[in-house]
Amino acid sequence: MKEAARALVMGGGVSGLKAAMDLARAGCSVFLAEKQAVPAGLLLGLDRQFPSNHCGLCRVLPPDPSGRTWQACMRRGFGHPGIEFFPGFEVQDIQGSPGNMSATLIRQTLMVDSDKCNACMQCVEVCPVHMPDLFSTGQIPVKAISRAAPHRPPHHLAISLEACTLCGRCRDACREGAIDLDAAREEKVLDNLDFAVLASGVEYCLPEVYNLYQSAAHADVITTLDFEALLSSAGTDIMRPSDGRPVRRAAWVQCAGSRSLKLEADHCSGICCMISLKQASLAREKDIQCSIFYMDMRTSGRDWQKYLDRAREKGVELIRCRPHSIEQVPEEQILRIPHAPSPGNQQDRDFDLVVLSVGRDPAWKPPEYAGREGVFTSPGSRRVLDIARSIIAASATAATALGEDRQESLPDQEAKDQDQVHSRVLVVGAGPAGLSAALTLAAGNIPVVLVEQKDHLGGHGLSNISPEQRKEVQDLAARAMEHKLVQVYPSAAVISCTGPAGGFKSRIRDSSGDEKEILHGAAVLATGGRAAPVARQEDRTADIFEYSRRIFAAGNSGEAPESVIFILCHNTRQEPANYCSRVCCSLALKSCLQTLSLRPEAEVTVFYRDIMVQGDDEELYTRARSEGVRFIPYSPDAPPSLEAKDGKIRVKGSDPYLSEESEYEAEQLVLAPGVVPAAGSEMARIFNVHSSAEGFLCEADAKYRPVESGRAGIFICGLARNPVPFKEAVLEGRAAAMSALGLLKQGLDSRLQTFVRVKPALCSLCGLCLEACPFKARYAHEETGAMAVDPLACRGCGACVAVCPNKASAWSEQLEENVHELN
Amino acid sequence: MNSTEVLSHTDLSGPGGGGNPAQICLGCGTCASACPMTGIEGFDPRRIVRLGQLGRFEELGESSLAWLCTMCGRCQEGCPMDVRITDMIREARDLGGEKTVPQAIGKGIEMFMETGNNLGLPDEDFGFIVEDVAEELTEEPGFEDFVLPVDKEDARLLFTLHNKLVNTQNEDLKHWWKILHAAGESWTLPGSRWEGVNWGFFSGQDQVLKAGVDTIVGNMERLRSRGLMYPE
Amino acid sequence: MHNFSLIETRGDAGKAVSMLLARLLEQNMVQAVIVPAAVPPSVLPMTRLLNNPADLDQTSPLAPVAGVSAATQAAKISRGPQEIKIAAVLRPCEIRALVELHKLNQAQLDNLLVIGLECPGRLENQDYIDLQDQNQDLDQRFYRDEDLQSRIAITCRSCIDFLPENAHLNICVLGLDLDQQAGIAWDEGPGADAARALELKPGQEPGERGRAVDSLRSQRESAREEVMSRSRETISSSSGLQSMIAHCLGCFNCQRACPVCFCRECVCSREAFEQNLEMLHTRAGRTGGIRLPAGMTMFHLTRLAHMAHACVGCGQCSSVCPIHIPVADIFRTVAAATQKELDYKAGRSPEEPIPHLNFSTEGDQ
Known part of the structure; x- marks a missing residue:
């Protein structure tokens, strides 16, 4: 062993x-x-x-x-x-x-x-040291000794040694000797x-340090983190920190401490837009007027555009302008923000509270040991990530850390004879995500069956504009073909999948048309996506993917156009494709820069709604602008009009800064229509999992189970799940594989899983529990003549126990709790 | 380099040096939010930067937009992309050429270049005016022994003057002369080329700006003054 | 129903119907029939399964009695092999129960040819036996004798759902002189097929029938209103409910007799409701003594919670209670309110889904 x-x-x-x-x-x-x-x-x-x-x-x-x-x-x-x-x-x-x-x-x-402590709080009373609290940037006053998690029991107390002076007063005050x-x-x-x-995360920017918006001295200018504390502690009203007056008008200022060369912060923290939208939406429920000052609304997750629409419907006001400063008007006890929402139009808006939407501190650096060999840094500890991406990144980092060498030191797969868990995973799709998943599993000693529709492996990775990424995919493909634990089926398709988690039975059709049965314990769906179709104006139209491939393959300036116009968010971010495809903006920016590097005098124009780059990709946007790419914002109800004339494309839009109509002519038109999933609905049907209206496979929980489908044992990753760039698709593949690996290795250790059992003698097969189960974990068992539960799918939610009239279903570890004992 | 070249060069160097070209503008509106002139006759610093961004320098020069700016500098101080907007506006003013310079300023500059002051006041007349005021001052108790230093060599401080002080507000000269006298300060006025208000700063004409500076430096060298009091 | 035909009864309506059933067997429309029959030594007609046309002689399809709800047995046998098609003679409440059982996979309606019997009410079992002694042709006389009809089970006296629904064929007795004729009604589908096989010719439905039905209904509605409002008042307080079930013996007859209580073993008779001495002792200390078996209120409340949406008002629970607790009144009152709240009527339609089992993932998360 x-x-x-x-x-x-x-x-x-x-x-x-x-x-x-x-x-x-x-x-x-x-x-x-x-x-x-x-x-x-x-x-x-x-x-x-x-x-x-x-x-x-x-x-x-x-x-x-x-x-x-x-x-x-x-x-x-x-x-x-x-x-x-x-x-x-x-x-x-x-x-x-x-x-x-x-x-x-x-x-x-x-x-x-905590065994001795009786929460009398005397220690807190006598502690002389005040410090900023853990959860916000100092809004809630706490002492060096305080409740570790103030809002949930048990109320364990803890001392922050960074602030503690070791004066000993708390110890002396404690009658129980608990300190x-x-x-x-x-x-x-x-x-x-x-x-x-x-995985220790990043530090957030403190506005006082930089005196952002000249507001360091204003008590009623707080950060989004502070606002979270107000939201959670607030009963009906949210109060101003300075005088406790209820807040009736609140403003959020985006990009506080980011997207600024002055602060040496040429980055975007990626999720602050969503955070502010969330806070404003929730504040609207308390009847507070909410305005968000922004430059680009970076709502680029799969479902986030719809979230933005809902926020607007709830009455959140979006003002596209970055303010210079926040003024305090002491006589009126308000904060005033002068701003210019449109050219030549300056207005003052007054607020009771202003929330600065802060991101990563520009001066923050990861700890020194982060660079050592053997230390693997999760991407969430380099830049701000939302919960789902943090979880994916963490899993992927764990996978990388385990690597191939270290797999040798993992215990052998022990056959779990109960409930027959098949130690094998079916991976559908051999693009970057699928290949990463397959190899992570193989490195964990789990055999993989890899099914790919095309006759070769690599998917879109093979046509990626980055030679490094192309090579990465080619390496993955080669390794998959050689690995003794990976069985590859090119030119193949999955026909059906039945059975419970741990014991799936799938049928595939291989390249010669024969059907094969595969027994597997889990499946990873990585069927990818493709560019959404575009309407072409003569020959001069390309979609962003075609154009980028062409321009990066070009060798000399003659192959670059003299003039090119990009139209981003074309026919997307509105019904019926009401989501942001995330990859187009950075791809467009890279293509602009490549065009200019081949042909410096080229005229490059980009019509956009919001530039959706995030993280350090903000640098691409900054570079593109400084190299002369023209950016013209447009709104979805007045998109630029296209016309093909005299062998050129003419695009008419309006320049909002000059309040004039602008007309641009170009040799080449590039449209960014977004990406769509390739086979999401089909996979959903075959594997009996949910897919969204647009065909993306849906995860069990948008935040906490991002690569698990709603059905136990079926995992989802990459473009099949949501539009992602190459690197993230690879991370998702690894993360999905880690989840599958954990499931198979843990099997049905009952210490770790609560699930329901059926007493066949009582079951009358009425089927009420079948209706009630949200996880599709129940089925009629022919042999016992009663309902049976798929223990790997069952989440122990108890809906079936509640609905069964004679308690034929009960939790596995529950002693028959007596009704009469309940009082 | 002419202003077009300066504006489009990747290394715009205004009086402060450094900064980024107009192209890098995000269109965020910080400048417009800060500017006290936004909205007055359609002024908006974003417009100016945008025209620069689009390479429409001629238009920029021809329009009156650039002349509405008060040169307060709030936009430049706040710009997250470090665009030197105030400097840009100055360059734009120069672009337009002399024909765009507002008449009063243009006239004043002409006068300055000819006579060393914006009023076109001959040195002799200047002498009479200031001596008159000095004489009045000696009639006040405590200042009977006041002597106005003009073109005094080796003084500690050389003072320049706002032309208003020699024109309509010359009574105000007495206030600071009293302080200097009571403090026993070693100071002097230049007898010629005394103008302190350098309208080359406003007109965008670097050669005027330089001429003004040269004048002051010339006076300091001539009189061997050790320091300069430049109230403007 | 759209089609109506009169058949000659020649003084014995029950026999006339039996003959039709026999012909169904002869024509192989069905392979078996379930129908009430009193075969000696029994004098009480009980559900009998017959597959020989000749045996139909001894059956009493129109007997105004239901030993137990036939729905339970009909449900059980309907799950059998499909090759054996069965005709089932059922009262309206039994059909309603069957529909509810169908929704719970306890019955397969498709395997049955349902023959519904218009029901002016049933006599309690013992009453039937006693009256049978005194009246040789009880089954026939009942339908014209108001005095006999006044002796029907208490629950039936306030039943307004006396016309069969969801049957393929209806046996019509209201508003007709059964000594002369009885009626058969049917709609398209298996009913029409059966009618064809029985060579029934559609004709005019006598107007008298409508008047008789209306009159009976209005009688019953006012009776029902009275029963409901009395029960509502009583059970609206805990003490009121307790007073109604004060004598409950814990025999579980009501649960066993109830056709829609489909569980193989009631939860209330299992571990979850078991009482140990420690528990009882503690409670006795608190409440000043405790009746044994304890928890009978819980039993009734639990059964109400589980089955109120499905109660079809057959009254078997009251009929079988040895101590004459009006269980049916309690259940019908609560069921009326529950079903109204859920916009549901037990037994109305096999397609109508059970209301509290509609799980949907739509809406704002």
Whole structure:
């Protein structure tokens, strides 16, 4: 029996938790270090998340392998025996090389002994040290000793050692002897680590440091993080920090501390637009007038455009202008924002509260040890990512960290004889996502059947404009063909899939037309996407993908057009394709730059609605502008008109800055119509999973289960799920594979899963439970003459237990709880 | 380099140096939000930058837009893309050529170049005016021994003058002369080319700007003054 | 129903109907028939399965009695092999129950030829047996004797759903002189096929029938209103309900007799409702003693919660209660309110889905 790999995960926020879970489920011995007393990081302060506007707090309960959570809680057993959790510790340094690394952990938070503590709060009373709270940038005053997670029980107290002066007053005030300050100096060293995953996130920009909008002194100018705290603590009204007056008018200012060369912050944090939309939407429910000052509304997730539309319907006002400063009008106790929403038109708007939508601190850098060999940094610890992408990135990082070499040190796959889990995964689609998934699984000793519709592997990766990415895909394809655990079926298709998770039975048709039956425990759907069709004006129209391929393959200036006009968001971001395809803007910018580098005098014009680049891709936009690309915004109700004339394309639009009609002529027209899924609806039908109206495969939970479909055992990734660029498709493939791997390796360990059993003697096959189950986890079992439950699909939600009149369904671990005991 | 070249060059250097070309403008509206003149006669700094961005320099020069600016600099200070908008506006003013310079300023510049002051006041007349005021001052108690230093060599401070102080507001000269006298300061006025208001700054004409600076420097060298008080 | 035909009864309507049933067997329209029959030594007609036309002689299709609700047995046998097609003579409430059972996969309506019997009410079992002694042709006399009709089960006296719905053929007795004729009604589909096989010619439906139905209905409606409002008042308070079920013996007869209580074993008789001494002792301490078996209120409430939406008002629960608790009144009152709230009527249509089982993922998350 091989020894398990020892892995250190640094950071217990959503990324760290996911990475730790994935590694543990893959068989590693995981050490999870988290600076605060409780895990969940930023999420502890976020009550409501977009796009559901629902709370997700319960979904990050602390790891609790003891199983003390209530039997019907969906998150029961979220913890894992393979994870050793070090709350209150931060990794200070890492030494050594992979396989032989050691990490020094120092205590940053000292926990009060919760067995002795009776929450009398005397210690808090006497503590002399005030500090900014964890959840916002100082709006809520706390002491150095405070409740670790103020808004949820149990009310464990913890001391922040960064602020604590070790004066000892709390210890002396405590009548229960629950505080031991000697532990403050505690240090731990973890040895013989095989690798480490960095998942400690990034730091947010503090507006005071930069005096953004001249507002450093205004108490009623806060950040989006502060506003989250107001949202969650607010009963009916949201109050102004300065005088406690209810807020009736609130403003959000986007890109605070980003998209600014002056601040050396030429980046976009990617999710601040959605955060502000969410906050404003929720504030609208409290009848607050909400205005958002923005430059581009970067709502580029699959469902986010619709979220923007709904926010508008709720009455959120969007003002396309960046203000210079926020003025305080003391006599009227308001904040005033002068701005120019249209040329030659300056207005003042008054607000009770202004929220600065901050992103990553421009001066923040990852810790030094991030660059060491053996330390794998999750993308969420380089730039701001939303919850779903953080989770995907964390899983993918765990996959990378495990790598191929380290797989040798994972325990062998043990056959779980109960419930016959087939140790094999069917991967449908061999593009970048599918190939990444297949190879991650193979590296985990899981056999893979890889089905690809075309006669070759690589999908769109082969025509990617970046030679590095093309090579990456070619390498993946070659490795897949050679790998002894990967069985490739080119020119093949899946016909059907039946059975429960762990025991799927699928039929495929191979290249010679023969049908084959595959038994597999899980499936990964990676069927990809393609460009949406465009209407062509003569020959002079190309879609962004065709044009980019052409311009990057071009060798000399003669192959570049003299003049080219791009029209972005063409026929998209409106019904029926009401979503942003994410990839077109950066691709367009790269194509513009390439056109100019081939032909510096070329006239390049881009008509756009919002430039949707994010993260460091903002630099592309800045470069494109400084090299002379003309950008002309248009609104969807007045799109530029196209005309083909005299062998040229003429585009008429209006220049909003000059308030005049503008007409541009070009030799080449490039349209960006977005991407559509290639086979989403078909996969949905075959695998009995949900797909959206546009044909994208739907995940079980938009935030917390981004690569799992609603059906246990079926995973989704890449363009089949949502428009993503190449790198992210690869991450999603790996993440989906890690989830499948965890499922198969863990099998049906009942410690970790609560599910329902049926008592056949009582079951009358009435079928009420079939209707009630949201996870399609029940089916009629011919042999027993009763309903049966698919234990891998069952989530233990209890709907069937509730609906069955004679309790023929019961939770597996539940003793027959007596009705009469309930009082 | 002419202004067109300056405006379109990737390394726009205004009086402050550095900065980014107009092309890099995001269209964010920070400048327009900050500008006290936005909306007055259709003025909007974004328009100016946009014309520059689109390479429409002639238009920029011909229009009156550039002349509405007060040169307060708020736009330039706030611009996230570091576009030197105020500098751009100055360049635009120069682009238009002399014919676009507002009459009063143009006349003043002409006068300055000829006579060393914007009023076109001959040095002799200047002398009479300031001496008159100095004499009046000696009639006030405590200032009987006041002597107006003009063209004094080796003084610590050389003062330039706003032309208004020699024209309609010359009573105001007395206030600071009293302070200087009471402090026992070593100072002097130049007898000629005394103008402190450099309208080359407003007109965008660098040669005028330079001429004004040259004048002052010339006076300092001539009188060997150690310091300069430049109230404008 | 659209088609109506009169058949001659020659003084014995039951026999006339039996002959039709026999002919259905002879014509191989069906392979079996279930119909009430009292075969010696029994004098109480009970559901009998026959497949020989000659045996139809001894049946009593029009007997004004239902030993138990025939719906339960009809449901069971309908799940059998499809090659054996069965004609089932059922009362309106039994058909309604069958429809509800169909929705719960407990019955396969497609396998049955449903023959509905217009029902002016049934006599309680013991009453039937006693009256049978005194009246040789009870089955025939009942339909013209008001005095006999006044002896029907209490629940039936306020039943307004006495016309069969969702049947293929209806046996019509209201507003007709059964000594002379009875009526058969049918619509297109299997009913029409059966009518053809029976060589029934459609004719005019006598106007008298409509008047008789209306008169009966208005009588019953006012009776029902009275029963409902009395029950509503009583059970609107906990003590009121307790007073109604104060004598409940815990025999579970009502649950067993109820045709729509389909569970093989009632939850209330299983572990979840089991009582141990410790529990009882504690409660006795609190409430000053506890009746054994305990939890009978819970039983009734649980059954109401499970079945109120499906109650068809057959009254078997009251009929079988050994201590004459008017269980049916409780159930019909609650069912009326529940079904109204859910815009649902038990037994109205096999296509109408069970209301509280509509799960939808639409709407704002």
